[in-house]
Amino acid sequence: MGEETVGNKMIVLKDYVKGFPKESDLLLETSDTQLRVPDGCDGAVFVKNLYLSCDPYMRGRMSKLEGSYIDSFTLTGFGVCKVVDSTHPNFKKGDLVRGMTGWEEYSLIKSAEGLSKIQHTDVPLSYYTGILGMPGTTAYCGFYEVCSPKKGDTVFISAASGAVGQLVGQFAKLFGCYVVGSAGSKDKVDLLKNKFGFDEAFNYKEEPDLNAALKRYFPDGIDIYFENVGGKMLDAVLLNMKLYGRIAVCGMISQYNLEELEGVKNLFLLVVKRIRMEGFIVFDYAHLYPKYLEMVLPLIKQGKIVYVEDIVEGLENAPNALIGLFSGRNVGKQVVVVARE
Amino acid sequence: MGEETVGNKMIVLKDYVKGFPKESDLLLETSDTQLRVPDGCDGAVFVKNLYLSCDPYMRGRMSKLEGSYIDSFTLTGFGVCKVVDSTHPNFKKGDLVRGMTGWEEYSLIKSAEGLSKIQHTDVPLSYYTGILGMPGTTAYCGFYEVCSPKKGDTVFISAASGAVGQLVGQFAKLFGCYVVGSAGSKDKVDLLKNKFGFDEAFNYKEEPDLNAALKRYFPDGIDIYFENVGGKMLDAVLLNMKLYGRIAVCGMISQYNLEELEGVKNLFLLVVKRIRMEGFIVFDYAHLYPKYLEMVLPLIKQGKIVYVEDIVEGLENAPNALIGLFSGRNVGKQVVVVARE
Structure with a gap:
């Protein structure tokens, strides 16, 4: 199956943006990919993207802003993904992970150290872009x-x-x-x-x-x-x-x-x-994540903390969802579902 | 001698100030005073003002500025003074003190709790408006x-x-x-x-x-x-x-x-x-003053810390000195000498 070639839909930033971003600044393109880590690429994982997170900080990468803390131009973001293939010892096919990924159906993540395996799956997976992310x-x-x-x-x-x-x-x-x-x-x-x-x-x-x-x-x-x-x-x-x-x-x-x-x-x-x-x-506080999970998971399960998401279906609707953040159109955490599994 | 009446020169704020203060906003006036704490006024001291401190925060009291932390209108400031008369147990005639006083030759300070007795007089007294104040x-x-x-x-x-x-x-x-x-x-x-x-x-x-x-x-x-x-x-x-x-x-x-x-x-x-x-x-850090003195007095005496003052002679030149702060005319700490002892 690894040799199978599929079309990979992706969201590409057309050019640096000034002022309010428009949907037309973000293009849906397709390129072919094989569903595996390429030969000779050690320590990488190839993932299927499930949920993508729309976050305000992403505006920074769309422009050449002095001091911006994310490199400009590559449209990436936090997401929840399923591992399709891995050459990294910590990840194997079928693992659910969270971390930085591409705004596309499938992503090759070369520096898998930034990914974390999702341990608790008795909560909505999309929560890992929000309350649990x-x-x-x-x-x-x-x-x-x-x-x-x-x-x-x-x-x-x-x-x-x-x-x-x-x-x-x-x-x-x-x-x-x-x-x-x-x-x-x-x-x-x-x-x-x-x-x-x-x-x-x-x-x-x-x-x-x-x-x-x-x-x-x-x-x-x-x-x-x-x-x-x-x-x-x-x-x-x-x-x-x-x-x-x-x-x-x-x-x-x-x-x-x-x-x-x-x-x-x-x-x-x-x-x-x-x-x-x-x-x-x-x-700077990544080390507190385990302590945070320990606190928040029971609160979620007991209904003492609720979390409202604004969920949009389909990668093709991702640009519109992202742009909506800046006019405040979203109600709650803006999530894009690329695939549910 | 306490019954002696003298003319007391003072600097009076004419009206609230907008924009840059001008010398004409501050008037030199004279009123009579006896050189003692008035009868029935317990816990007060009557002082002769020696050195007055010109400080930027004083601009705040000249205008009706929301949230300003000094009451408007009364022209007062930090100074070094000599006690002429006292009904406060902590102070006696001849004491040198520092604290809030009036911009005038003599001041009646009703709440003497704000004054501190000067213990170390082997440094220039004016320093108590600056490096030691x-x-x-x-x-x-x-x-x-x-x-x-x-x-x-x-x-x-x-x-x-x-x-x-x-x-x-x-x-x-x-x-x-x-x-x-x-x-x-x-x-x-x-x-x-x-x-x-x-x-x-x-x-x-x-x-x-x-x-x-x-x-x-x-x-x-x-x-x-x-x-x-x-x-x-x-x-x-x-x-x-x-x-x-x-x-x-x-x-x-x-x-x-x-x-x-x-x-x-x-x-x-x-x-x-x-x-x-x-x-x-x-x-908020007044409690650190003794610790600060302990550090800074030896440094001054050893010449490891120097302090530059811009000293103006005479109360009549105080308005000009104060106003000079806002155009940066002073070189170093701006002090007004009202009297040297």
């Missing part, structure tokens, strides 16, 4: 390691119904915090309040004065801000932070498609309020 | 507590010849760091390199491209930025920070007189580079 670990280390939470802290989360935000809010609630989230539609706000158990939530698009909105929900100020959006929201949050507040900077999605970045004006309040503002990337 | 303690806690320095770190300091910056640079050098400072004139740059022992220094006014200037002095990037100015400099620094860099935010003097604050655009680099940016105020 990079976004989940991001929420975990961002909240517990960067935010320095204390019981009773007031917590604000922007982009709160997204892949990371919905978990930060639930973790903070379980920890004993007062939690408010912002999102960009009524449906998302309902989700925050009724599904994820946030104390309050608001639609930032309906708030002409973000400062006033935050004052409404945090009359005594914000201890912790989990920053996913940047720009105007950050300026409004700074006005409402408490003394000794902490801002964990996870992302700034409002800025990724702007050719001219918004300036943040209220940074002097970092001094006045003695605020610690800290950027972080989940890669 | 608030700016010194600010440099100490900012560098050692907030910057988390490591030997060999690359350190950048803006407003580096100022009351705080000159000390941060010298502390960092003694700690084994590579230290570069920016300042606003050739004289100051010379001071940084030749008097304070910075490795390099540059005049930011002669650098049309701050990013390029920083790249010249930090080809491998900046570990620690001691932030005194904000605005464009911060944006340029963000481009040049190393991974896991630390930014201690002490002040943002470039912004204090602007009616429209400059926006800082490169904050997403906090994420990319996992930077911790932390605002601090010296008040």
